[in-house]
Amino acid sequence: MAATSTTTTRSGPPTxxxxxxxxxxxxxxxxxxxxxLAEAVRLSGDSKTDSINxxxxxxxxxxxxxxxxxxxxxRESAEAEQERLRVL
Numbered sequence: 001m002a003a004t005s006t007t008t009t010r011s012g013p014p015t016x017x018x019x020x021x022x023x024x025x026x027x028x029x030x031x032x033x034x035x036x037l038a039e040a041v042r043l044s045g046d047s048k049t050d051s052i053n054x055x056x057x058x059x060x061x062x063x064x065x066x067x068x069x070x071x072x073x074x075r076e077s078a079e080a081e082q083e084r085l086r087v088l
């Protein structure tokens with residue numbers, strides 16, 4: 001079995017956002033995902049790092065709610081029908 005390692009580096013005291021230790025990872029984004037990241041950064045004013053961190057936390061929430069039998073619903077506009085969001 002091959003050994004794997006994860007590098008966790010501490011970059012100073014914890015921040016107000018609950019940080020303090022960070023894990024550096026490398027990801028390969030598809031062109032579509034790269035464009036979505038750029039749009040999220042533009043809309044939110046967050047950095048790429050903050051946008052990716054928020055996206056992963058939201059993904060975890062969606063999976064957790066779905067795993068517990070709950071549902072998350074989305075309405076794209078005030079006039080649109082409510083739709084159940086499912087992660088496949």
